[in-house]
Amino acid sequence: MREPVPDKVAQKFLKHFLEVFSAGQSIYAAVRTARQRLKGIEKEYPGASWLPVISEHHAVVPMTWAKPRIPNIRRLGTLLLLSLLITVSVLGVRHQGGLQTWELLLYDKFMRSRPQEKQDSRLLIVTVTEDDLDLPEQKQRSGSLSNLALARLLDKLAQYQAGTIGLDIYRPEPVQPNEASLTTRWKTDDNFFAICKVSDRTQNYPGVSPPKGVPPERQGFSDIVPDSDNVLRRHLLAMQPANPTSPCTARYALNAQLAFHYLEKKKGIFVKYTPQGDLQLGNIVFKRLRSRNGSKTESQMGSYQKVDIGGYQILLNYRSFQGSPLEIAPQVTLTDVLRGKVNPEQVKDRIVLIGTTAQSFRDYSPTPYMTEQGFSQEVPGVILQAQMVSQLVSAALDGRPLISVMPVWVEVLWIWSWSVVGGAIGYAVLQSITWRYRSRLYLLVTAAGVLGGLYILCLILFYQGIWVPLVPSTLVLVLTGSTVVIYLSTQQGQRQLISTT
Numbered sequence: 001m002r003e004p005v006p007d008k009v010a011q012k013f014l015k016h017f018l019e020v021f022s023a024g025q026s027i028y029a030a031v032r033t034a035r036q037r038l039k040g041i042e043k044e045y046p047g048a049s050w051l052p053v054i055s056e057h058h059a060v061v062p063m064t065w066a067k068p069r070i071p072n073i074r075r076l077g078t079l080l081l082l083s084l085l086i087t088v089s090v091l092g093v094r095h096q097g098g099l100q101t102w103e104l105l106l107y108d109k110f111m112r113s114r115p116q117e118k119q120d121s122r123l124l125i126v127t128v129t130e131d132d133l134d135l136p137e138q139k140q141r142s143g144s145l146s147n148l149a150l151a152r153l154l155d156k157l158a159q160y161q162a163g164t165i166g167l168d169i170y171r172p173e174p175v176q177p178n179e180a181s182l183t184t185r186w187k188t189d190d191n192f193f194a195i196c197k198v199s200d201r202t203q204n205y206p207g208v209s210p211p212k213g214v215p216p217e218r219q220g221f222s223d224i225v226p227d228s229d230n231v232l233r234r235h236l237l238a239m240q241p242a243n244p245t246s247p248c249t250a251r252y253a254l255n256a257q258l259a260f261h262y263l264e265k266k267k268g269i270f271v272k273y274t275p276q277g278d279l280q281l282g283n284i285v286f287k288r289l290r291s292r293n294g295s296k297t298e299s300q301m302g303s304y305q306k307v308d309i310g311g312y313q314i315l316l317n318y319r320s321f322q323g324s325p326l327e328i329a330p331q332v333t334l335t336d337v338l339r340g341k342v343n344p345e346q347v348k349d350r351i352v353l354i355g356t357t358a359q360s361f362r363d364y365s366p367t368p369y370m371t372e373q374g375f376s377q378e379v380p381g382v383i384l385q386a387q388m389v390s391q392l393v394s395a396a397l398d399g400r401p402l403i404s405v406m407p408v409w410v411e412v413l414w415i416w417s418w419s420v421v422g423g424a425i426g427y428a429v430l431q432s433i434t435w436r437y438r439s440r441l442y443l444l445v446t447a448a449g450v451l452g453g454l455y456i457l458c459l460i461l462f463y464q465g466i467w468v469p470l471v472p473s474t475l476v477l478v479l480t481g482s483t484v485v486i487y488l489s490t491q492q493g494q495r496q497l498i499s500t501t
Contacts, residue, residue, distance in 0.1 A: 001051045009048050026062030083419035083480045090472050103303035103471045108368035110462045119321050120390040123329035124346055128356040132334040144356040145169050151182045156337050160347035166193045166258045168355035168382045171211035183213040193218045193257045196248030198241045209247035220254030231366045235388050239311025255388035262351050263396055281396040289313040302405030302467050315403040317391050325367055326379055328386045351389055355382020401465030411469055418473040422481035
């Protein structure tokens with residue numbers, strides 16, 4: 001006050017000042033408004049309105065009421081509406097497949113970042129390498145494995161009491177009369193399973209027949225379902241061949257046949273189906289990829305949008321040892337077995353997979369793992385079969401987690417909740433500190449901390465077998481937070497402009 005004033009003038013001024021100042025106006029605007037309102041008592045106290053004075057410093061940001069205020073209903077409604085609109089927009093882009101590439105890349109990163117696991121000791125892989133192609137037993141071969149070498153290999157495995165044997169090498173050509181013992185073994189050995197390939201009309205592929213003499217119940221298809229980038233992330237368990245004239249009519253994949261046989265023979269676990277049509281082994285249900293819109297050909301499950309879901313598909317949970325899926329199980333070469341260099345205990349009661357790793361046959365597929373040069377790591381087909389066998393057996397016997405996704409409604413709520421979190425962060429930052437360099441830095445640090453927490457949470461859930469939508473959650477968090485900050489800071493600027501005019 002310029003001069004001492006009566007108590008009533010001071011009380012009136014303080015009342016009007018606090019009403020305006022506590023409502024969010026700057027101290028300059030509050031003093032100016034309170035002075036104007038003192039004109040109502042100037043008949044009783046002449047000159048009351050000119051007594052209050054404040055010196056403004058235009059280089060200093062005006063002081064504002066520091067007490068936290070509960071957000072009003074209007075602002076809260078605006079925040080929720082913005083978060084909802086942004087969530088719907090992001091989900092729309094996701095539905096059209098606009099985020100699938102990024103989500104699959106993060107899926108691969110999560111897969112690679114998991115802790116390593118021990119090798120699956122229930123399996124043994126017999127590989128046919130480049131050196132094995134030059135064995136004397138391989139002189140009459142027409143592919144990677146001659147009938148003579150195969151017959152002697154099977155004799156050795158029978159001698160070592162192999163539990164289940166799977167041949168991951170095509171044998172469509174007929175056996176010669178002098179090799180009839182091989183056909184007899186195929187017909188009578190209940191532990192032996194062979195591979196074939198289903199014909200595909202869309203790709204004009206005729207398919208590959210199983211070995212002559214192997215009964216249908218011991219045949220398994222080799223077909224896989226790579227993604228658009230050719231990386232294999234899904235596991236095809238069963239299917240009904242669309243072409244009735246296909247040379248391969250196997251209902252189950254080779255890996256599924258081997259797992260079913262091993263579990264039934266050694267553990268008394270039989271395959272069955274739930275009332276919902278899901279395959280079950282023991283207490284474990286393998287929930288298949290299903291379409292959200294009822295389509296029989298396209299999936300919209302998790303981060304997958306509009307991909308082929310023909311047959312019975314699940315996500316493939318790779319087992320990594322020493323950072324590589326190649327070391328899924330112990331391996332020996334064809335030469336090792338034929339020359340008696342294998343310990344019989346390595347073979348007894350195990351699931352034995354026979355396949356080629358020779359580069360000349362190019363039976364390789366890309367995986368989510370990376371080479372040291374930064375390229376997708378390719379693994380032989382026999383290793384992929386071993387990965388799939390191990391997934392089924394480990395889930396049924398060890399309770400090893402399968403990879404699953406959230407139900408649709410849970411995913412929507414999850415993504416929307418992160419949109420609300422982003423908006424709340426933006427609102428809280430603007431309400432707690434003024435919009436200066438310090439506040440922008442505070443906002444960036446807060447946002448980085450929340451994004452880091454979101455990433456870690458999604459990674460932990462992935463370790464438990466739940467694939468959570470990280471990319472859309474990150475997008476809605478950033479977009480909603482940025483939109484709220486821009487919207488509220490614009491409103492704040494407009495109010496300050498109005499109060500100074």
